[in-house]
Amino acid sequence: MARGNTHLTYGSVTKTFHWTIALMIAAMFALGWSARTLAGWIEAPDIITTDATITWAKLLFSMHKTLGITIFFLAILRILWAISQPKPGLLNGDNAAEATLAEAVHWLLYGSLIAVPLSGWVYHASTTGYAPIWWSFGQNLPFVPKDAQVAAISAAVHFILQWVLAGAILLHVAGAVKHHVIDRDATLRRMLPGRMDAIPTRDQPGHTLPILAALAIWAAALGAGAWAGWLSPAATPQGAALAEVQSDWAVQDGALNIAITQGGSEVTGRFDDWTASISYSETPDAGGRHGDVTVTVAIPSLSLGSVTDQATGPDYLAAEAWPTATFEADLVEREGALVADGTLRIRDRQMPVSMPVRLAIENGTADASGSLTIDRRDYAVGLEMKDEGTLAFDVEIDWQLTAARAPQD
Template identity: 50%
Template sequence: MSSTNTFSSYGSVTKTFHWLTALLIFTALPLGWFANQLAHKIYDPNIPVTEADIIWAARLFSAHKTIGVTVFFVALARILWAMTQTKPGLLNAENKSEAFAAETVHWMLYASLVLVPLTGWVHHAASEGFAPILWPFGQTLPFVPKSPFLSELTASLHWLFIWVLGISLALHIMGALKHHVVDKDSTLRRMLPGRSDAPEPPAQHHSALPVFAAVAIWGAVLVGGWSLGVFSHHSAAATDTSELTEVQSDWQVQDGTLAIRITQVGNPVTGSFADWTAAITFDEPSAPGPAGAVDVTIAIGSLTLGTVTDQAMGAEFFDSGQFPTAQFKADLFKTETGYEARGPLTIRDKTLDIVLPFTLDLQGNEATMSGSVQLNRLDFGVGEHMPQEGSVAFAVDVDVELTAIREE
């Protein structure tokens, strides 16, 4: 059997690409489905979740993503190879409408094989998540920032394009079976492994109309998805949060970040609180000793934590519905080596005294501080149903940076 195509048959390379793609697709789709089912279970506050559930979800998503990236590169290689090859003629070219439909579906399939894994890959790169691609080349993509908006957009596109792929695939299979069972021609047999004695196709001319038809269908899919609200999904955590009221303070915070970093299934996930207030009193002492006080209130529902944001808001973790805020009331001290904030931190219904070391740069009436502390989630009853570190590590790193101006 020749490795290249002829007008009447497919070569071995084309057949290998075809069946390898089929194997990968029919592996990736069920993996993604089962992973999503587990994810819905994990995010549902009414369903108890175990560490094994999270670990299995991560493994399934990792396998799905890894196979998806493989599909992307195989599809690109397949398309490049097809561009160098003779295109075997249709055996039913005289049936104009059927031939037009077959070629349109082929173009839909080619586009789907690139767009489905590509949108999934961009979604992965734009998200903070816990299920890595199983390869040594990193988890990011050039020119793709970590962005909740981009993550949600590409997740919606990925979901929409999977439907296009599934429908196109079903039509492709139905067409092949129709040729084999009803028409009893060699359309299917000439794509099977080994040599096939396919007849010479009739003379035919391939027009560009199926390409334009496929583009029009893709446009209709995007417009239809938009009209159905596919792109309007937002995390419940992002929409159910009431903004905190401003507080009176000797020092007014101009800008700052309050970030946390967890480790889930061995992979770091970084997030931040968008809404928090700080009432600060501070006077630089001439010697080590008391320097002021701070009262920080944090809107728990303003946390974004990548793909696990909704899970973090659930009753087993922060339980933002019952405990919408956290609070840190501390006295400020100057030490021999820097500064510390010492006082009770309340998360959920647990309160624990902590010490937050920080650095401070005073320039007249402007102060810039930076501090970090490591907490144990179990000390605050977060994730108590996961007393092991197989899924979520105990340690939670908290990083604070802010710039404040002294009120005259």
């Protein structure tokens, strides 16, 4: 069988591309839907998440992403090959309606082979997820920021485009079966292994209408995806904002980050809404105490990559039952260093905590930072996750802030 196409039939390269990618796409749907079902169980408040569910979800998602990116590159090669080759004409090109539909579907299929994996890849790159791509590249993409809005939009676009692809495949297969069973022509046979020439009809559909139809469907899909992503609650942290606090030192800027280790990979996130009430004087009292601090954190303001919903759900931080966490501490000097000595409350659990604080004050502005490692089990977070390999017990918290001394009256 010849490698290249002729005007009468497809060559072996086109056929190999066609059937390899067709098989891979079938596997992608199976992987995508089953991984998404497990993710649904993990997010569901009334289903207890087990180590096995997490391990399987992670495995299926990593397979999905790795295979999907492989399809992306194969599709580029396939399209370059198709451009370089003669295209066998349709065997029923004189049936304008059917032929135009068939060609529009071919455009949709070619475009989907690029757009579907690309939207999934952008989604992966815009979030810190726990299921890595197994290729040594591609965890991040240029021009794609880690951003909840970009993530929500690309997830919605990926979701809609997979249905566009599914619809196109359905029509495509229905067409192939119709040719084979009803028209009894060689359309399907010339795509199967072995040489099969067939004479195309003299009339063939033009390109304009099929391309315009495919473009209109993509525009609608992208618009709907962007709109759904824009409105998605995942893009905006939930929960009422904390009221401002009065304090000797007013926080002007800062960040409160956390890092967890899931399945051996680090997932980082942050709380966007927190307040700190700080009193601090440079000269300590007789007991070495400089002041105190109360930090209140709005749990629903957490963003933690693709596991945000899970982390704020009832098995973990239980944002609905316990919308805030608090840290109350005295700022004391010990062995020449500043330490925040106090209590950290998460959910209904309190633990004593002692955290070194780095502090520099210049012209009435304080720059402070610190970090802390806690054991999630002390706070009843993820108690069902007993295997450290699935979800590490240690959670790293780090913060920094800039505060200005309030004017004295």
